[in-house]
Structures are given as structure tokens and as C-alpha cells.
Amino acid sequence: MAYQFDFLPVVQNTDLLLRGALFTLELTAIGAVLGVSLGIVGALVRAWNIRPFSTIFGVYVELIRNTPFLVQLFFIFFGLPSLGVQISEWQAAVLAMVINLGAYSTEIIRAGIQAIPRGQLEAAAALAMNRFEAFRHVVLLPALGKVWPALSSQIIIVMLGSAVCSQIAAEELSFAANFIQSRNFRAFETYALTTLLYLCMALLIRQLLNWIGRRYIARSSQ
Amino acid sequence: MSDFTFWDVVRNLLTGLQWTLALSLVAFIGGGLIGLLVMVMRISKKSLPRNIARTYIELFQGTPLLMQLFLVFFGVALAGVDISPWMAAALALTLFTSAYLAEIWRGCVDSIPNGQWEASSSLALNPLEQLRYVILPQALRIAVAPTVGFSVQVVKGTAVTSIIGFTELTKTGGMLANATFEPFMVYGLVALGYFLLCYPLSLSARYLERRLHASA
Numbered sequence: 001m002a003y004q005f006d007f008l009p010v011v012q013n014t015d016l017l018l019r020g021a022l023f024t025l026e027l028t029a030i031g032a033v034l035g036v037s038l039g040i041v042g043a044l045v046r047a048w049n050i051r052p053f054s055t056i057f058g059v060y061v062e063l064i065r066n067t068p069f070l071v072q073l074f075f076i077f078f079g080l081p082s083l084g085v086q087i088s089e090w091q092a093a094v095l096a097m098v099i100n101l102g103a104y105s106t107e108i109i110r111a112g113i114q115a116i117p118r119g120q121l122e123a124a125a126a127l128a129m130n131r132f133e134a135f136r137h138v139v140l141l142p143a144l145g146k147v148w149p150a151l152s153s154q155i156i157i158v159m160l161g162s163a164v165c166s167q168i169a170a171e172e173l174s175f176a177a178n179f180i181q182s183r184n185f186r187a188f189e190t191y192a193l194t195t196l197l198y199l200c201m202a203l204l205i206r207q208l209l210n211w212i213g214r215r216y217i218a219r220s221s222q
Numbered sequence: 223m224s225d226f227t228f229w230d231v232v233r234n235l236l237t238g239l240q241w242t243l244a245l246s247l248v249a250f251i252g253g254g255l256i257g258l259l260v261m262v263m264r265i266s267k268k269s270l271p272r273n274i275a276r277t278y279i280e281l282f283q284g285t286p287l288l289m290q291l292f293l294v295f296f297g298v299a300l301a302g303v304d305i306s307p308w309m310a311a312a313l314a315l316t317l318f319t320s321a322y323l324a325e326i327w328r329g330c331v332d333s334i335p336n337g338q339w340e341a342s343s344s345l346a347l348n349p350l351e352q353l354r355y356v357i358l359p360q361a362l363r364i365a366v367a368p369t370v371g372f373s374v375q376v377v378k379g380t381a382v383t384s385i386i387g388f389t390e391l392t393k394t395g396g397m398l399a400n401a402t403f404e405p406f407m408v409y410g411l412v413a414l415g416y417f418l419l420c421y422p423l424s425l426s427a428r429y430l431e432r433r434l435h436a437s438a
Binding site: 003062063065066067068069070071072074075078079080081082083156160161162163164166167174177187188191192194195198199202203 | 281284285286287288289290292293296297300301302374378379380381382384385392395396399404405406409410412413416417420421424
């Protein structure tokens with residue numbers, strides 16, 4: 001007998017899925033703000049070659065970009081307690097996301113900073129801008145504006161990657177899906193709807209970041 | 223209870239590493255073949271194949287690899303075919319890789335000036351011949367660096383297959399961490415294993431990119 005699809009047992013648990021989705025979005029929001037901030041610091045340190053931090057950030061970037069997110073997460077969640085640092089599931093999830101995004105955004109933003117012609121800073125000095133004004137209007141915002149699409153994609157990749165945080169029992173969307181399918185045995189239907197939800201979230205975040213880019217980054221860098 | 227020496231841990235991890243490597247190779251080669259097909263559909267002048275390819279790429283780039291794995295693992299089982307974690311992992315990663323490679327290669331093909339298509343069309347080549355003999359040889363040169371760069375994502379992607387029970391490097395690490403009670407050391411070694419696979423690929427991608435810019 002052919003398999004009968006039944007989405008009802010999943011739809012009945014919509015509240016669980018939505019709660020999970022909301023938690024994934026919260027993790028992503030915190031991870032994105034802190035991760036990009038870390039990336040800005042790293043990019044400046046790398047671009048201006050401030051020793052010894054430049055080397056430290058260089059090693060950090062290579063280590064993170066060449067190992068899987070899942071292993072970083074396990075290392076933080078299972079490894080740190082053996083050094084005496086107690087950490088909860090969601091703290092480990094956020095920490096792993098921040099560290100991961102921090103490494104990628106360091107490289108992305110550094111490319112943006114290095115694409116700014118030297119003459120721009122000299123022009124800013126000629127306009128009597130102080131160091132902070134010049135940094136904000138001539139270095140940071142134009143650099144972010146140049147790489148904003150790449151940065152947005154990376155934030156979405158981190159959001160999608162956070163699905164593996166269910167493995168340390170952080171109660172985000174894929175954790176909710178695992179829970180539901182273990183109750184109703186409708187694994188395929190549950191994961192199909194969950195996948196659809198992730199797709200919608202990815203589109204939503206893309207729109208939101210595009211809007212932020214147009215409203216705050218691109219306009220103020222003109 | 224048996225005791226694990228450091229070398230027992232390393233030896234087991236090396237076995238896991240071989241499976242990671244095997245899965246990466248299968249996914250990369252399979253993904254390359256399917257990716258080529260999707261790329262050809264993506265640049266087609268007919269809207270139906272173009273839209274199918276675009277949706278395919280969007281779907282794989284907009285959803286978590288973990289969900290793709292689950293859907294393949296449970297979906298194929300629904301069709302009445304018994305599927306092992308290894309088969310599910312290889313199939314899902316192949317599809318995942320094909321979507322990304324198709325998009326990367328499309329970008330490379332798009333960067334070839336339109337005049338090349340027009341010139342080869344004036345030589346009475348049909349569209350597939352134009353692609354095969356004129357466009358691809360030029361696009362290939364540009365495509366090498368980003369393709370090698372993406373292979374790092376494939377190797378890292380294999381870690382997720384540990385979740386459906388495929389015993390590669392991460393899964394082996396998890397079992398060893400439970401057996402030895404030394405997660406810090408074991409996961410550190412696991413990370414080192416991935417780094418040793420990925421770092422040379424990252425370096426060569428960067429080298430190839432620089433060489434391309436130098437010659438251009």
C-alpha cells in the first residue's frame with residue numbers, strides 16, 4: 001500500500017514550531033549583532049595591521065573558517081565544562097554563532113575597508129573631520145555598504161547552520177521538529193514543513209537586511 | 223571498562239577521517255556532474271528549465287543542510303527503499319553541492335562577454351556546441367578558484383551527516399568523547415582533522431585566485 005501523507009499531526013503542533021522558529025530568530029539576532037561587531041573589530045585590527053592582535057585574529061579566522069560549525073559547537077558545549085566553565089545550551093549556541101560569524105565577517109568587512117581609496121581619508125582630513133567622524137563616515141559605513149550583500153548572505157548561512165544546535169538540546173526550530181516527529185512518527189511531513197519554515201525565515205531575514213542596508217548603511221555612506 | 227590510550231583515540235579518528243574524505247569526494251564529484259546539468263538549465267533561453275533550475279538552487283541555498291538530510295533520509299524510506307545513513311548522506315550532500323556549484327559556475331559563464339556567444343553562433347555552432355567549445359573553456363579558468371574554495375564547504379558539510387548516524391569524523395569523535403570523558407581533547411583533535419583537510423584547500427583557492435588576477 002502506498003504511503004498516505006498526513007500533515008494534520010504536524011499542523012496541530014504549529015505553536016511548538018513557531019516557538020522554535022522564534023527562538024531561532026532570537027539566536028540569529030543576538031548572534032548577528034555580536035558577530036558582526038566582533039567582525040568589525042577584527043577587520044580594523046587586520047586592515048590596520050595592529051600587532052599582535054592582527055596575527056591573533058588571522059589565526060582565529062583560519063581556524064574557524066576551516067572547521068565545521070557543528071564541531072565548534074561541540075567543542076564549546078562539551079569541551080569548556082571540562083575546563084571548569086559551566087555553560088547552558090543557548091549560551092553555547094549563541095557563543096558558537098558569534099565566534100563563527102565573527103571570523104567570516106572579519107574577512108568580509110576587511111575586504112570592504114581595503115577597497116576604500118587612501119585619498120578618501122585625506123579628503124576627510126581636508127574637510128576638517130575629526131578622527132571619529134572620518135572613521136564613521138569615510139571608513140566604516142562605506143566599507144559596510146560595499147560588502148553588505150555578502151554580509152547578509154553570511155548571516156543567513158549562520159541562521160540556517162543554527163539548525164544543528166538541536167544536537168546540544170538548544171530548543172530552536174529543528175529541536176521542535178525532532179520533538180514533534182518523535183511524538184507523531186510523521187518524520188517526513190514534520191521536516192518538510194520545518195524546511196518550508198526555514199525557507200520563509202531566510203527570505204524574511206534577506207528582506208529585513210536589504211531594508212537595513214538601504215535605510216541605514218547605503219544612504220549614510222553617500 | 224577498557225581504557226583508551228591517546229593513540230587509540232587518534233587511530234579511531236583517522237578511520238573516521240577516511241569516511242569524511244570518501245563522502246566529500248562522492249558529494250563533490252556527484253555534485254559537479256548534477257551541478258553542470260543544473261547550470262546548463264539555469265542559463266537556458268527557455269523559461270521552463272531556467273525557472274526549475276532557479277527554484278532548485280533557491281531551495282537548497284535557503285534551507286539548512288540538516289533538514290535536507292532528514293528529508294532525503296526519511297523521504298526515500300517512505301518510497302519503500304531501505305536507505306542506509308551512508309547512502310542518505312551521499313545523496314543529500316550531492317544535491318546540496320550541485321545547487322551551489324551550479325550557481326557558482328553560472329556566475330563564471332555570465333562573466334564571459336556576450337560577443338563570444340554571438341561570434342560562436344555566427345560560426346554556425348548550436349547553443350550546446352557554443353557552450354562546450356567556446357564558453358566553457360574560458361569560464362573554466364575563472365571557475366577553478368571559487369570551485370576549490372567551495373570544496374571546503376563540502377568537507378565541513380559532511381560533519382552534519384553524523385546526526386543521521388553516519389560514522390564519519392564527528393560521529394567517531396562523539397563516541398570517543400563519551401568513552402574517554404575527555405571531550406576537550408577529542409573535539410580538539412576532531413577540529414584538527416577537519417583543519418588539516420580544509421586548510422590546504424583554502425590556501426590553494428587563494429593562490430589560484432591571485433594567479434588568475436595576476437594573469438588577467
